[in-house]
């Protein structure tokens with residue numbers, strides 16, 4: 001079936017940075033013809049270098065690549081200092097708290113706040129270039145100051161999403177050998193306080209590399225203090241000077257780590273370095289959102305995910321934009337909250353996840369009509385394919401059939417957008433990420449032959465040349481870096497970066513992403529490794545075996561479905577209690593984000609004779625599909641019928 005196609009708004013396109021597909025093609029041709037010239041040109045133009053780079057790209061040691069060698073810069077100056085001449089009184093961050101409290105932070109305020117924060121880390125906590133600092137924070141401006149303060153003094157931040165449990169936090173602290181944790185007492189959600197500091201205390205109990213903890217006061221609830229380890233930000237910050245000399249960093253000095261799920265139980269510390277990352281963060285802000293000098297831009301993500309890093313903090317600030325940050329829940333106090341915020345702050349670009357769009361659609365279909373949304377120009381989505389009904393509602397009711405929807409495909413590892421429409425140029429199709437951005441050589445390849453697939457054929461989405469904001473490594477694990485991304489697909493005999501996603505081209509050459517090809521599921525636009533959830537569930541003493549698969553979910557995109565075999569000596573006395581106990585383990589080991597939507601107790605799992613679990617079968621059963629696969633290679637083919645019966649009779 002041919003998909004509907006929506007052309008860019010002419011009035012918008014006239015002033016857009018990339019105005020039509022010819023301009024897009026010309027940029028893409030320029031990149032293909034002279035890759036280094038293309039990137040070198042932008043790097044010179046966009047980055048405020050302390051010392052210019054001498055070499056654009058060194059890929060002699062691929063997949064360990066170096067961009068803009070010889071160049072020296074500081075990412076915090078790129079985001080703040082260089083704007084002070086022209087934008088010191090412009091709003092850098094507009095913050096709206098859960099209880100409706102507001103703050104407008106100008107670029108000059110940001111400069112002072114970040115410098116004070118940087119001085120605090122340097123002078124009071126002895127944080128030095130290259131040290132790792134874990135940030136476990138709610139969505140408050142201090143979280144952004146903390147990131148930029150690290151960048152200013154050359155420390156490597158590792159943000160852990162505030163929904164992760166103490167165990168998950170502990171793992172990440174230990175893997176990165178962090179010296180400092182920055183946190184808050186807690187924050188507010190749905191008008192109620194919730195706590196973070198106790199989670200940090202728990203994570204630090206026992207042996208830990210952490211020497212100091214900085215606690216920002218947000219909700220004023222009581223917290224326990226460990227003398228000599230815990231310090232109040234609100235106290236210490238008062239004594240800090242408002243200027244702090246930025247550390248001069250090499251292009252390839254690490255900027256941050258961000259842990260993400262993979263196909264093993266252990267999350268990977270994805271490393272991004274300074275120059276290439278900030279360059280692409282800024283360029284994609286300009287091209288994909290086409291933010292103009294007086295615009296107000298809002299991305300609803302949490303800073304705990306890559307979207308929050310690149311498109312709340314680094315990208316918008318690098319280009320000197322006004323970025324909105326919000327605390328709380330998008331549907332609280334009601335499903336009109338985002339639209340009220342769009343009206344009040346006159347928001348021009350709005351960026352969110354399909355999950356949020358589905359919830360807002362479901363809970364408040366008619367809410368957008370109650371607000372003046374005429375300021376909106378570009379709408380964005382990210383994290384998973386967007387389904388046509390949600391797309392249509394977003395396009396018509398939120399965007400007034402006037403705004404482009406940029407369906408941005410990318411990943412933690414890519415640092416910034418990879419495949420996305422350009423709002424003034426690309427005719428869009430619902431549910432389709434369209435074309436690689438200029439400079440990005442992304443192709444759908446056949447994993448066997450390494451050749452581009454034909455129209456309609458499915459293949460693996462690969463990026464066949466290194467790009468500036470590419471992942472630079474998995475922290476402390478070179479082997480895993482190579483194995484995770486560069487061993488599955490070869491093009492013309494050479495390894496290329498494989499995203500882990502399947503995709504295909506349509507008759508117009510548009511790329512549609514079909515989802516992960518590995519054992520990673522996408523819950524509400526966040527990656528969850530099935531192995532990670534399984535490892536957590538296995539910690540429950542009654543569990544003998546477990547297999548976790550994804551199952552389509554109306555709101556979340558995918559939900560988590562767990563098949564559990566209990567140890568023979570512990571028959572199920574009470575299924576509800578058992579499920580509760582399992583969920584408790586998940587909460588403790590990972591956090592609420594990994595709670596199972598379905599738990600079914602089974603007597604065995606479908607395994608091949610070599611002991612491999614056939615997940616395809618489990619996925620089909622979870623979806624309620626008939627089993628058409630060949631099950632004769634199973635050790636015990638009769639187990640399939642037993643599992644189907646268990647799933648059908650499960651009422652939980």
Ligand code: WT7
Nearest residue numbers: 307382383384385407408409410411412513527
């Ligand atoms: C995975 C990356 C990128 C920030 C949020 C998630 C899926 C992402 C899209 C999209 C279809 C998408 C992919 C990808 N994904 N954007 N527009 N259409 N799928 O970051 O946790 O690193 O997850 O999200 O499967 O690999 P992440």
